[in-house]
Amino acid sequence: MTDCAARFDIDAYIAALPRRALSAPRPNAATRYRVWNYALLKDYQGFTGTERRRASQLGNWLLAAGCLTLPERCEICASPGSTQMHGENYYDVPSDPALCRACHRALHLRFWQWDAWRRIVDASAITGQEWFALMPQHSIDIAGHLRDTWGWCAADIERSPIAPLPDAIAVMLPGNMLPHPVV
Numbered sequence: 055m056t057d058c059a060a061r062f063d064i065d066a067y068i069a070a071l072p073r074r075a076l077s078a079p080r081p082n083a084a085t086r087y088r089v090w091n092y093a094l095l096k097d098y099q100g101f102t103g104t105e106r107r108r109a110s111q112l113g114n115w116l117l118a119a120g121c122l123t124l125p126e127r128c129e130i131c132a133s134p135g136s137t138q139m140h141g142e143n144y145y146d147v148p149s150d151p152a153l154c155r156a157c158h159r160a161l162h163l164r165f166w167q168w169d170a171w172r173r174i175v176d177a178s179a180i181t182g183q184e185w186f187a188l189m190p191q192h193s194i195d196i197a198g199h200l201r202d203t204w205g206w207c208a209a210d211i212e213r214s215p216i217a218p219l220p221d222a223i224a225v226m227l228p229g230n231m232l233p234h235p236v237v
């Protein structure tokens with residue numbers, strides 16, 4: 055681990071992520087998660103491609119069921135228009151920031167295009183303590199950090215102890231999530 059990675063406060067970073075309220079699902083919510091056939095994404099912030107797919111399945115179901123509603127402004131640059139969920143903590147889907155396409159792209163390209171990313175941050179941050187302003191250029195092992203705290207049950211996102219889903223949602227979740235190799 056590099057010095058800058060060792061000094062980074064992962065708990066403060068996680069706490070700075072948005073916290074989206076969850077509503078009860080529609081009575082006619084889908085009984086199956088959406089299944090995609092495209093290849094799994096690479097690891098990000100310690101989360102595996104399987105974990106990223108599982109979070110997408112849950113997030114898309116929550117959106118379609120009316121449990122989650124995304125804001126109509128980007129949570130970085132505040133530009134109006136449609137937003138997309140950015141997975142940052144894949145063990146806690148309701149903490150996904152909602153971003154415009156341009157900010158989402160710049161965020162993922164920050165490893166290679168740090169200056170372009172920081173221009174967006176500098177134009178958008180007010181306190182400097184926003185999650186996106188705290189985000190370092192290097193990868194953060196958020197997944198490993200959460201498992202150190204909670205154990206592997208952190209990865210069981212339908213029953214996660216980190217941010218438990220309300221009972222009204224939990225009882226309606228479909229049973230076909232992509233299997234996790236551990237949980």
Ligand SMILES: [Zn+2]
Pocket residue numbers: 128129130131132133153154155156157158
């Ligand atoms: Zn934006």
